[in-house]
Amino acid sequence: MPEGTAPLEPYDLVLLGSFGGPEAPEEVMPFLRRVTAGRNIPDERLEAVGEHYYARGGRSPINDLNRDLLARLREALERRGADVPVVWGNRNSEPFFADALHEALDAGATRVVVLLTSAYSCYSSCRQYREDLAAALEQVGPAADGLVVDKVRPYVTSTGLGRAWLEALLGALRGLPDPGRARILYVTHSVPEAMDDTSGPGDGEGNLYVDQHLRLAARLTDEANAALGTSVPGELVFCSRSGPPSQPWLEPDVNDRIEELAAEAGEDPVVVVPIGFVSDHMEVVHDLDTEAAETAARVGVPFVRVPTPHASEVFVEGLVDLLLERAAEARGEVVVPDAWLPGDVRPSVCAPGCCPNLRAAKPALCGSDG
Numbered sequence: 157m158p159e160g161t162a163p164l165e166p167y168d169l170v171l172l173g174s175f176g177g178p179e180a181p182e183e184v185m186p187f188l189r190r191v192t193a194g195r196n197i198p199d200e201r202l203e204a205v206g207e208h209y210y211a212r213g214g215r216s217p218i219n220d221l222n223r224d225l226l227a228r229l230r231e232a233l234e235r236r237g238a239d240v241p242v243v244w245g246n247r248n249s250e251p252f253f254a255d256a257l258h259e260a261l262d263a264g265a266t267r268v269v270v271l272l273t274s275a276y277s278c279y280s281s282c283r284q285y286r287e288d289l290a291a292a293l294e295q296v297g298p299a300a301d302g303l304v305v306d307k308v309r310p311y312v313t314s315t316g317l318g319r320a321w322l323e324a325l326l327g328a329l330r331g332l333p334d335p336g337r338a339r340i341l342y343v344t345h346s347v348p349e350a351m352d353d354t355s356g357p358g359d360g361e362g363n364l365y366v367d368q369h370l371r372l373a374a375r376l377t378d379e380a381n382a383a384l385g386t387s388v389p390g391e392l393v394f395c396s397r398s399g400p401p402s403q404p405w406l407e408p409d410v411n412d413r414i415e416e417l418a419a420e421a422g423e424d425p426v427v428v429v430p431i432g433f434v435s436d437h438m439e440v441v442h443d444l445d446t447e448a449a450e451t452a453a454r455v456g457v458p459f460v461r462v463p464t465p466h467a468s469e470v471f472v473e474g475l476v477d478l479l480l481e482r483a484a485e486a487r488g489e490v491v492v493p494d495a496w497l498p499g500d501v502r503p504s505v506c507a508p509g510c511c512p513n514l515r516a517a518k519p520a521l522c523g524s525d526g
């Protein structure tokens with residue numbers, strides 16, 4: 157970095173982008189309708205999911221966790237000499253992306269760098285955010301003319317995320333009476349098979365969503381076994397399937413797999429690592445801590461759920477590294493991307509047609525196709 161350059165130059169503001177969630181019972185159904193808009197999800201499914209929220213007072217943990225992350229990110233950026241405003245916006249609840257863009261413009265921002273709470277590549281994890289950012293910019297209108305909005309690449313391969321998960325996993329394994337008997341279940345959000353098949357660069361490679369998870373899971377299992385002198389197995393399973401039964405989604409479901417393990421491995425503990433998520437939002441507290449934990453108890457399998465990285469210092473410092481790396485790239489410096497996983501690192505400017513929207517072509521920001 158040339159002397160005198162502020163570490164985040166040319167960016168003058170960071171936008172933390174997330175999924176959103178309801179914070180009161182009356183916000184639950186509008187939130188669910190927004191999430192599923194245009195997708196023909198039957199009302200029964202929405203009501204069933206609504207119950208998970210109502211059982212917790214209609215409040216998802218996700219926004220509070222993001223407020224906390226926002227504060228940690230501000231502190232960490234300031235410590236690293238990047239004294240820029242950090243605003244927060246969601247796809248599906250207030251503050252929306254458009255609110256965040258208004259806040260950015262009020263702060264005098266001209267070049268915004270977006271950091272998502274989603275680390276993977278697929279339509280739901282990446283392009284859908286880019287489409288919603290484009291729609292938000294459109295909604296803000298002429299006031300946003302000339303505003304540059306760039307994004308940090310899908311960062312599942314990054315050191316901060318990987319090391320944060322490893323610390324958490326080791327903590328959980330060390331807490332077991334006999335870590336060598338554990339079975340690790342890495343869990344992520346199921347998506348339609350067609351969404352996984354088309355995830356990635358758009359030149360027919362596909363399956364990048366599953367591939368990224370498998371690579372993270374393999375490295376974590378290897379590192380954990382090396383640290384503990386064990387040889388515990390790890391595998392990838394899925395949660396939170398929706399969609400009609402006729403549509404294939406990624407399997408096996410975490411509950412089904414726990415039942416099978418009870419039959420195969422008796423009372424060996426399962427250690428559940430929700431690598432698809434960076435914070436304990438509803439998927440984690442309901443689908444894992446409630447449903448999967450109940451399944452395990454019913455079949456007599458000890459169940460441990462590894463904490464998500466959101467409050468980990470290693471994770472937050474890693475997010476700052478990613479932001480600084482993105483800024484260096486924007487300045488035209490030669491950047492060797494930080495990578496904890498072997499294999500492909502996604503670019504921060506998405507390729508045309510990557511992780512496509514299979515329903516409709518929509519404008520999206522942060523891609524090389526404008």
Ligand SMILES: CC1=C(CCC(=O)O)c2cc3nc(cc4[nH]c(cc5[nH]c(cc1n2)c(C)c5CCC(=O)O)c(CCC(=O)O)c4C)C(CCC(=O)O)=C3C
Pocket residue numbers: 175176177178188191192195197201202205216217218273274278280281345346347348396397398399432437438439
């Ligand atoms: C890949 C992925 C992530 C990870 C990436 C990321 O973090 O963005 C994610 C995150 C989340 N998903 C969430 C909630 C929901 N997802 C739904 C529906 C769906 N998710 C999908 C995929 C993903 N989802 C898909 C393919 C659908 C089907 C409908 C559609 O194609 O859109 C539905 C509708 C009801 C249902 O069908 O379950 C809800 C309520 C919450 C908030 C939790 C809270 O409130 O604490 C979060 C963080």
Ligand SMILES: [Fe+2]
Pocket residue numbers: 345396
């Ligand atoms: Fe979801």
